[in-house]
Amino acid sequence: MNTQDLAKLRSIVPEMRRVRHIHFVGIGGAGMGGIAEVLANEGYQISGSDLAPNPVTQQLSQLGATIYFNHRPENVRDASVVVVSSAISADNPEIVAAHEARIPVIRRAEMLAELMRFRHGIAIAGTHGKTTTTAMVSSIYAEAGLDPTFVNGGLVKAAGVHARLGHSRYLIAEADESDASFLHLQPMVAIVTNIEADHMDTYHGDFENLKQTFINFLHNLPFYGRAVMCVDDPV
Numbered sequence: 001m002n003t004q005d006l007a008k009l010r011s012i013v014p015e016m017r018r019v020r021h022i023h024f025v026g027i028g029g030a031g032m033g034g035i036a037e038v039l040a041n042e043g044y045q046i047s048g049s050d051l052a053p054n055p056v057t058q059q060l061s062q063l064g065a066t067i068y069f070n071h072r073p074e075n076v077r078d079a080s081v082v083v084v085s086s087a088i089s090a091d092n093p094e095i096v097a098a099h100e101a102r103i104p105v106i107r108r109a110e111m112l113a114e115l116m117r118f119r120h121g122i123a124i125a126g127t128h129g130k131t132t133t134t135a136m137v138s139s140i141y142a143e144a145g146l147d148p149t150f151v152n153g154g155l156v157k158a159a160g161v162h163a164r165l166g167h168s169r170y171l172i173a174e175a176d177e178s179d180a181s182f183l184h185l186q187p188m189v190a191i192v193t194n195i196e197a198d199h200m201d202t203y204h205g206d207f208e209n210l211k212q213t214f215i216n217f218l219h220n221l222p223f224y225g226r227a228v229m230c231v232d233d234p235v
Contacts, residue, residue, distance in 0.1 A: 019080045022111075024048035025094050026085030027067065028057050031176065034151040034163030035083070035111055040065055041165040049075050049094060056162070073097035080104075083111045086179040109181035112151060116171050116185060119149065123185050125175040125217060126193030126230070133193055134174040141170055148172050178202060180213050189226045190218055194233040 024036050027048025033056035040046045046065040049072075050057060057067045068075045073093050076082055082098040082105045098105050116123070124134045131154040138150035139158040148170035150156060151163045175182040175190075178199040195214055203209040218227050 019044070021045040021047065021079050022081055022083060023076050023079035023094075023098075024083045024085075025071070025092060026050060026088045027060065027065075028052070028054050029085055029087070030056060030155075030162045031151070031153045031174070032083070032085050032108055033057070033060060034153075035108060035115065036060055036065060037063060037161075037163045038115060038149060038151060038165045039111075047075065047079070059161070076101070076103060081106060081111075083108060086176075086181065107179075107181045107184070109176065109184045112173055113184040113186065115149070115151070116173065116187060119171040120169045120189075121185065121187035122170065122172045122189040122191070123175040123182070123187035123217075124173070124191045124193070125177055125182055125214065126191070127177075127196040127198045129193040130174050130191075133191060134172060137191075138172045141172060142166075146170055175217070177210075177213065177217075182217055183213065183220065185217070186220045186222075187225070188222065189228065190221055191228040192218070192230065194230050 022039055022044050024032050026032050027036055028050035036046050036048060037060060040060065040063040048065060049068040049070065052069060061067055071092055071094050076094050076098045082103055084095060084105055085108060095105055122137060124130045124137065131152060134152045135154065135156040138148060138152065138156050141148040147166040147168045149166040150172040153174045155162055175185055179202055192214060195211060197207050221227060
């Protein structure tokens with residue numbers, strides 16, 4: 001989606017005109033930075049904060065994003081929405097300031113869901129292998145000439161980046177179950193590599209709760225969607 005496409009989308013969905021400046025708290029993470037990179041390439045004003053520079057923040061700076069290496073209330077000034085990493089606590093001064101200013105605060109997966117809303121989404125979940133599988137699917141689509149948008153939690157070696165804005169209708173994304181926020185996603189295709197006991201604090205130590213959450217994720221598919229499961233996984 002290029003700048004002209006974004007303008008067209010904003011004309012179709014007038015509410016999106018209100019979103020101009022998007023601020024990311026914890027922008028240096030691969031998942032957060034990947035979404036920020038796609039949005040920067042779509043023409044949004046991007047800012048973000050983290051504790052130290054890394055290749056993700058350097059790449060975003062080159063795209064014109066404003067990066068702060070601190071967490072201060074003034075960093076969210078003029079933001080239309082604040083996107084928060086799951087690693088950030090609720091008492092972070094930027095989150096507190098955003099709430100006081102009545103700026104919407106959303107999770108990473110909620111913003112990813114908005115990116116996916118207007119595309120043919122392919123979401124890859126699972127305890128192990130989802131980053132590798134996301135990279136593989138992204139590379140296959142790219143080699144097939146389908147020019148997908150992708151957002152991965154790790155490097156897609158064939159492209160040399162974690163995320164890229166494509167110009168087709170396809171969006172391929174890693175879906176993170178660590179905080180159950182992947183339930184915000186509504187893809188056309190859902191892939192689950194496997195399910196094992198991990199991040200059990202999120203699921204109150206109940207493996208059945210974890211399994212049910214994956215089932216709920218699959219239920220987000222439309223009736224014409226596709227679920228791809230690992231038949232070798234005993235779960």
